[in-house]
Amino acid sequence: MFIIGSAVFIIAFSFFKVTALKKTKNQNESWLKLVSVFLVDLIVLMVGTLGVGIFFVSLFNVFHG
Structure with a gap:
């Protein structure tokens, strides 16, 4: 069950991260x-x-008792 929870969260967070990176793509960031x-x-x-x-x-x- 933890694997399913991990997969759902990581996929949702990845979509959030991709969107955030697209918005800040042209800005110079420090290390x-x-x-x-x-x-x-x-x-x-x-x-x-x-x-x-x-x-x-x-x-x-x-649900299973």
């Missing part, structure tokens, strides 16, 4: 800012993956 954005994205992905996984497992337990 420090890019690294900080990467770390924030990594934390968001980890928390979101765990959260959606827990949500799906909870739903599974509710």
Whole structure:
């Protein structure tokens, strides 16, 4: 179940990230800012993956007893 939750969250977050990158494509970014954005994205992905996984497992337990 955690794998399904992970896949759903990562796909949704990827669509969000692609849209954000298209909007800022022409701007010059510093390496420090890019690294900080990467770390924030990594934390968001980890928390979101765990959260959606827990949500799906909870739903599974509710409907299967």
